[in-house]
């Protein structure tokens with residue numbers, strides 16, 4: 001509903017509608033976000049009862065509820081070429097700029113847009129310039145690179161479901177997921193399965209029969225079934241091998257290219273064993289013969305696995321059961337779906353010892369950021385709930401926008417009222433690396449910053465993060481004792497796992513945070529644990545693996561130390 005309203009506003013702007021009309025839809029969308037209540041299917045009477053709902057918004061909702069769409073939107077999309085709509089989604093391009101490109105150059109598709117960039121025609125448009133042209137070109141390249149890829153969280157259910165069905169149909173066979181999905185990569189191109197059997201034919205036939213699958217004959221061969229899941233066109237490769245070769249193949253089919261490259265060099269003892277071993281009964285046996293501990297699939301990326309394997313005692317990687325509490329969660333005070341009490345109770349009922357509530361700060365108007373008065377009210381409610389839910393504890397936090405100059409979003413006096421502050425960049429994404437890095441380091445040096453959220457504000461497969469000097473940012477966090485979050489939202493999953501090991505080497509605390517906007521999303525912490533493991537994250541390095549009392553003490557100490565006083 002909100003997306004439909006926003007899209008209508010964008011399209012109106014694209015078509016040069018009167019700004020008053022555009023605002024009509026934008027205001028409705030923002031209003032609905034603020035109300036944060038599901039309004040689909042509500043009757044006119046029920047809508048009347050919602051406080052703060054504008055009558056004009058009510059009309060839109062009624063139209064959507066009765067017709068399933070907005071007539072205005074239907075008209076606009078019918079007169080807008082698909083390619084032009086795709087341009088609206090590109091970074092660096094808003095409706096006004098797309099309108100100029102469309103109307104002056106007659107460009108109606110992304111390939112045409114790319115050509116115009118390459119020929120320098122975009123830079124010459126009034127109000128564009130070289131920098132905008134480069135941003136558009138970069139967005140187009142990014143989009144190209146991401147085509148046909150899936151978030152780990154969206155591919156996983158298909159993979160596990162297929163694996164389960166295969167096991168049910170062929171309980172005696174050796175079956176495993178392999179490839180990037182088994183390594184829990186944040187983004188995957190395909191589901192890969194390895195099956196050890198002498199009866200390839202039977203399984204082939206079974207795969208052919210599945211209505212959820214579609215075979216690609218040209219790509220398949222006697223030992224490889226290739227095709228896709230019909231829904232979403234997620235690609236699938238099922239490879240077959242002899243049962244006695246299964247565990248050897250499993251290692252070869254699981255590791256990334258970089259991991260396999262190690263077999264010829266630093267990890268040559270493993271390569272040698274793989275060459276000579278006859279019928280291993282498990283992966284562990286292969287590693288054992290190579291005098292290595294079992295390397296979990298997540299680590300097989302050619303990055304840190306050998307260092308990890310040689311470390312004394314091979315530290316056990318973080319598991320869900322190690323987590324004791326939850327930071328970074330939103331409530332209906334800003335743009336969350338569930339109330340403070342609902343979030344807290346849900347979290348307690350999952351067995352966690354605490355939750356850190358962090359609604360958006362005042363500048364984030366689009367997300368219903370909190371005024372100082374709302375903060376006061378929330379804190380009173382937290383005090384009350386803390387009595388009721390004890391020993392479970394709610395920490396008073398805020399997700400403060402980092403402003404363009406690196407300042408936080410409240411005065412020191414207001415910041416001092418929180419138990420902890422998460423600093424986040426949400427806007428001004430077009431800064432160059434130097435500026436962006438300075439901005440974020442200034443926020444890290446702010447004595448009120450406890451934690452740094454989603455470092456580059458990327459959205460996987462959708463938006464590149466802003467460019468940043470990772471090393472400098474992590475070093476600054478180490479200096480200031482600022483915790484770095486692994487944002488566990490499957491779209492974000494950053495701190496990128498490729499930098500986790502560096503952060504750990506600098507003794508930076510990592511916190512696995514759901515950034516939950518509804519209570520169920522607290523479960524997303526699983527995906528954060530997955531990418532944390534890829535970077536070698538362990539329980540002792542994880543901030544929210546600390547028990548309640550230790551977190552309390554840590555936050556209190558940090559607060560007192562704040563040089564500006566609290």
Ligand SMILES: [Zn+2]
Nearest residue numbers: 399424426453
């Ligand atoms: Zn955020």
Ligand SMILES: [Zn+2]
Nearest residue numbers: 328330399515
């Ligand atoms: Zn957030």
